[in-house]
Amino acid sequence: MAGALAAMFIFIFVVFGFFMLLIMGAANSKPDRPDSVVLSLDLNSEFSDQAPTGGFAAFAQTPGFIDLLTKIKAAETDDTVKGIFIRGAFVGTGSSRAEELREALHDFRDSGKFVIAHTQGTMGISGPSAYWSIAAADEIWIQPGSDLVVPGVTFETEFLKGLFEKIDVTPEIYPFYEYKNAPNSYNETSYTEPHRRAMTELAESLWSTALEEIASDRGLDKATVEAALESGPIPAEDAISQKLLDKSGYPEEASNAALERAGNDAQMLDLVSYMPPSLPVRAPMVAVVGGEGAVVTGGATGGSPFSSPAGFASDQISQAILDAGNNDKVKAIVFRVDSPGGSPVAADQIWNAIERVQAKGKPVVVSMGSLAASGGYYVSAGADYIVANRSTITGSIGIFGGKFAIAGAFNKLGITFDTISVGGEFADAYGVDTFTPEQEATVKASLKRGYDRFLNIVAEGRGMTYDEVHEVARGRVWSGQDALDKGLVDELGTFLDAIEKAKELGGIEADVTPRLVYYPNRPTGLEALESLFGVSSETVEAAAMLSRIAGDDRMQALVEELSVMDAVNAGEAQAMGPRLRAN
Structure with missing residues (x-):
């Protein structure tokens, strides 16, 4: 028992000391900001909507999605930031996030700076958001041999009534009113007519919004984009010829192109680590x-x-x-x-x-x-x-x-x-x-x-x-x-x-x-x-x-x-x- 207690205290001391060294090292190391920076954002990383408030994520000061938006906004007036390089998501970002990121990128470009994105293709289950979120870039690169896959909007709902019948559980769940569809998971085996109508109209609205914004970003007609995306996986060369994408290359080639565009001695800086210039103390x-x-x-x-x-x-x-x-x-x-x-x-x-x-x-x-x-x-x-x-x-x-x-x-x-x-x-x-x-x-x-x-x-x-x-x-x-x-x-x-x-x-x-x-x-x-x-x-x-x-x-x-x-x-x-x- 004494040995176990001693080992526990030693372990706590060593771990605490390790973290303190990390903290002191981070505090004492204040590297000079390069004169020319390209911010990088990997959309394959997972971010909560708002910053975590506990756990290792909070210790690491991991930002939330809305923090990334404010960082991009602040970078518009930071003379050291020349552009943004984005690694496109392989699975998807979510329609609403794609929309918010798109607007932030448009404002960033309007400030006179560039956005270059790279995709390695997308999965067929991810919906339009992976492509939608990078469509506003000045250039979109795709890895050779990849397919551009931009599926429509799909809702998947689980229904448990069959399970409850097998185990003799009776759900007595009362919705107010017919469109309150959450209880249908307990009371039904498939969509009711109001449930199907509401979900169908919602999916159509989201898909239409995605098509409109992608078409606008790529300078194409909505009907042309719709026909292309609904045709299924598009080979990289065909996607480029249809002007859905711009260039073929590997991620490091695209990132090097972003650095070259930023000028001599430009460096990549992760958007997560980017610290915008401080605001005046008396700012409202x-x-x-x-x-x-x-x-x-x-x-x-x-x-x-x-x-x-x-x-x-x-x-x-x-x-x-x-x-x-x-x-x-x-x-x-x-x-x-x-x-x-x-x-x-x-x-x-x-x-x-x-x-x-x-x-x-x-x-x-x-x-x-x-x-x-x-x-x-x-x-x-x-x-x-x-x-x-x-x-x-x-x-x-x-x-x-x-x-x-x-x-x-x-x-x-x-x-x-x-x-x-x-x-x-x-x-x-x-x-x-x-x-x-x-x-x-x-x-x-x-x-x-x-x-x-x-x-x-x-x-x-x-x-x-x-x-x-x-x-x-x-x-x-x-x-x-x-x-x-x-x-x-x-x-x-x-x-x-x-x-x-x-x-x-x-x-x-x-x-x-x-x-x-x-x-x-x-x-x-x-x-x-x-x-x-x-x-x-x-x-x-x-x-x-x-x-x-x-x-x-x-x-x-x-x-x-x-x-x-x-x-x-x-x-x-x-x-x-x-x-x-x-x-």
């Missing part, structure tokens, strides 16, 4: 509050030490909004929302925080990321201004709830239940048996009240009547483009456009660059390191073994599905968007 402040993932009640939950993305916990996010509102130096708040929804109770708490800071005269602008659906729209509805990308998936204004009656499944195993219940008809409503007719009516009445509150909040925030909101709600999802037409958002634009709108509402002059301050506070490398030492060796080993499995999209969807089922079975209503997997 705009607060950025970020919420990413499922909206949940309470405080932020701990994550893996290897990956801890920003959370959307109601206590944490509402307090961040209130803290930003209480800072007199903050002129306006940008609330970045990237969420499929979750608990309406949690969403209501965050909505209330926005109401409170607005009452103090602090404007709030919402920037919608790839998803701001259901509970993600709930938290956005009261903002002074809502900015969404054309390909943002939003709306899904509605809720669902109920339970899974599991008595039959246990009976198959020889397990039976008997119940003694005191406290009225509803006391055992969320037991293992199915609802009684009276209990079902009570649950539905409660859900209807939740739906009505949701709609009234949207109506108040958007200046609409209940009936007008109900017409575009009923659980239906919309693209950002369609949401603008329906009055659910105010402007089509990116995170950077939301910053500009916040400047306007906060009284900051248009030609002034504000200092962005982030809430909740982003931990320093030392703060993140300190939190890591609370992790046991068993946790580290388990996380290392499971990290690859946990990173799979379908595994993440299953875990999220189980968490929703658990919440529903506990009697909590859900404002969650439809169950789907989009490319």
